[in-house]
Amino acid sequence: MQRLWEPAPPEGFAQFVAARSDALLRSAWLLTGDAGRAEDLLQTVLTDLWRRWASITDGGQPEAYARKALFTTYVSWWRRRWRAEIPSDPPERSAGGDTAGESADRDAVRRALARLSRQQRAVVVLRYVEDLSVQRTAEVLGCSENTVKVQSLRALRSLRTDPNLELFAAGRP
Amino acid sequence: MTPEDEDIKRLLNGAVPVLAAPEDRVGAVARRVGRQRQRLLAGSAFALVLAVGLGFGGVRMLGGGVTTPATTLGASVEPSRWVSCERTAPEQGLLRYHLTADEAADLPRLDDGFVPVAVVLCGQEQQRRPDGGEDMMGVERRGEDVAAIVAALRLPDEPTATEGPCFAMLPGAPWLAVVDADGRWTRPGIPLGRCRASRPEFTQALRALQTTTVATWRIREVISAEAAASGCSESYKDVIALQATTESSPRPGTPTPFPSGPVRVCVYEVAQGRDGAGEFVHGTVLPEDRRVAIEQALLAAGPPKPCTEHARRFALVHSVSGFDPQNYVELGGCHRIMSTGSGGTVFAQGEAALAELIDKP
Numbered sequence: 001m002q003r004l005w006e007p008a009p010p011e012g013f014a015q016f017v018a019a020r021s022d023a024l025l026r027s028a029w030l031l032t033g034d035a036g037r038a039e040d041l042l043q044t045v046l047t048d049l050w051r052r053w054a055s056i057t058d059g060g061q062p063e064a065y066a067r068k069a070l071f072t073t074y075v076s077w078w079r080r081r082w083r084a085e086i087p088s089d090p091p092e093r094s095a096g097g098d099t100a101g102e103s104a105d106r107d108a109v110r111r112a113l114a115r116l117s118r119q120q121r122a123v124v125v126l127r128y129v130e131d132l133s134v135q136r137t138a139e140v141l142g143c144s145e146n147t148v149k150v151q152s153l154r155a156l157r158s159l160r161t162d163p164n165l166e167l168f169a170a171g172r173p
Numbered sequence: 174m175t176p177e178d179e180d181i182k183r184l185l186n187g188a189v190p191v192l193a194a195p196e197d198r199v200g201a202v203a204r205r206v207g208r209q210r211q212r213l214l215a216g217s218a219f220a221l222v223l224a225v226g227l228g229f230g231g232v233r234m235l236g237g238g239v240t241t242p243a244t245t246l247g248a249s250v251e252p253s254r255w256v257s258c259e260r261t262a263p264e265q266g267l268l269r270y271h272l273t274a275d276e277a278a279d280l281p282r283l284d285d286g287f288v289p290v291a292v293v294l295c296g297q298e299q300q301r302r303p304d305g306g307e308d309m310m311g312v313e314r315r316g317e318d319v320a321a322i323v324a325a326l327r328l329p330d331e332p333t334a335t336e337g338p339c340f341a342m343l344p345g346a347p348w349l350a351v352v353d354a355d356g357r358w359t360r361p362g363i364p365l366g367r368c369r370a371s372r373p374e375f376t377q378a379l380r381a382l383q384t385t386t387v388a389t390w391r392i393r394e395v396i397s398a399e400a401a402a403s404g405c406s407e408s409y410k411d412v413i414a415l416q417a418t419t420e421s422s423p424r425p426g427t428p429t430p431f432p433s434g435p436v437r438v439c440v441y442e443v444a445q446g447r448d449g450a451g452e453f454v455h456g457t458v459l460p461e462d463r464r465v466a467i468e469q470a471l472l473a474a475g476p477p478k479p480c481t482e483h484a485r486r487f488a489l490v491h492s493v494s495g496f497d498p499q500n501y502v503e504l505g506g507c508h509r510i511m512s513t514g515s516g517g518t519v520f521a522q523g524e525a526a527l528a529e530l531i532d533k534p
Binding site for chain 1: 177178181182184185186187188189190192193194195198199201202203205206207209271273276279408409410411449450451
């Protein structure tokens with residue numbers, strides 16, 4: 001078996017991973033709907049973070065950078081995953097596997113989210129899980145506030161009419 | 174925060190499963206960093222070897238008509254021969270897949286060394302079958318008069334507009350690949366115009382491109398033949414069950430009569446594990462005698478009785494004209510009726526006899 005070069009992490013990186021991974025992984029699951037892909041997305045972002053760690057920590061905002069990278073990587077991720085130029089390394093699955101199918105409710109949310117476009121899903125997670133304002137959401141995604149509002153409206157319309165979700169409050173007059 | 178916002182927040186946060194972390198996430202990231210560095214080194218070495226090789230052999234290749242060993246080069250950079258959209262772009266089969274202009278622009282731009290002889294467009298379209306049902310079909314189109322579109326693909330992005338009108342929409346882009354004479358392919362980035370949509374030159378060239386459909390394949394059924402023939406939706410929200418879970422139940426009341434004209438009945442069944450949505454079972458426009466009998470039974474319905482049983486089969490009975498009322502009738506369980514009309518939404522109590530009248534194929 002080939003021995004891989006395994007460099008030592010930069011100072012403070014391991015602590016950051018320990019402190020922030022759970023929250024980032026939750027958002028990653030909501031974006032991808034799959035535990036393995038969520039872990040893969042998170043590790044992709046952490047790998048990028050590692051490479052830029054010195055400059056990011058100089059700016060004092062590793063969490064903000066990681067969050068932005070998580071969402072922007074996700075938005076542009078599918079095409080890279082499915083292109084012929086896929087890197088030879090397969091995504092590493094998380095130890096736990098995907099437990100989404102164990103709950104009908106969870107699966108309903110996962111399927112409802114899967115029906116949204118990637119931008120809409122990112123907007124919904126940033127607005128409703130990360131509790132970001134329209135302005136901050138726009139900053140993270142690198143788009144206009146108007147785009148966030150439009151995507152948010154479309155996403156809500158889709159969730160509201162999703163037959164699998166009990167979002168009936170939305171239908172109240 | 175509105176009640177709807179709270180609902181969404183609760184749903185999303187409650188949906189995330191317990192996610193097991195790998196034993197050593199930092200180590201896993203370290204190995205990725207290591208592999209990236211290895212690839213970088215390997216790429217540099219390959220470039221060096223290639224440069225040395227060209228230094229020795231380049232003159233002979235240019236002058237003597239000796240072709241580059243394309244297969245060897247191709248093999249070194251992935252399965253580079255074009256196969257099909259179905260295999261290469263499976264994301265096209267996802268519900269509501271939408272490639273944005275920004276995403277398309279992020280792809281690496283067309284290299285000057287790559288000489289396309291064909292453009293392949295992967296897309297999907299809804300097609301009606303002879304039996305009236307509809308399928309979502311994957312479609313692969315190929316165009317070979319590519320000069321204009323290739324020229325447009327080689328253009329740079331325009332500077333982003335800082336003033337002037339731009340539509341506040343999310344512009345899309347086609348899933349496009351270019352193929353060279355050896356059958357190798359790449360997905361080039363599509364240059365952006367001033368409004369962050371694809372450049373007009375590209376859009377015009379794409380519109381002018383003559384293409385031939387070379388393959389189609391079925392992705393999924395959208396509307397069954399039976400649903401299409403009856404005018405019913407393929408699936409429908411289990412409205413009564415959902416309404417029963419909310420705090421503000423409709424008041425008891427009597428359904429209002431249908432407007433003049435034909436009435437349609439659509440019957441749905443909630444599959445195991447699919448609470449909240451019913452799948453189409455049968456439906457029809459009612460003949461006059463059945464319409465009269467069902468309407469009379471609806472108008473005779475009394476106030477709802479306390480009951481929590483969940484009916485797995487329900488019907489939507491409504492005027493073909495689309496005007497109110499819309500009557501949802503449980504065909505089992507509590508036999509409840511929910512009727513929405515101009516006076517609001519009311520709950521009433523149906524009977525098994527009404528269910529029998531309705532649930533006839």
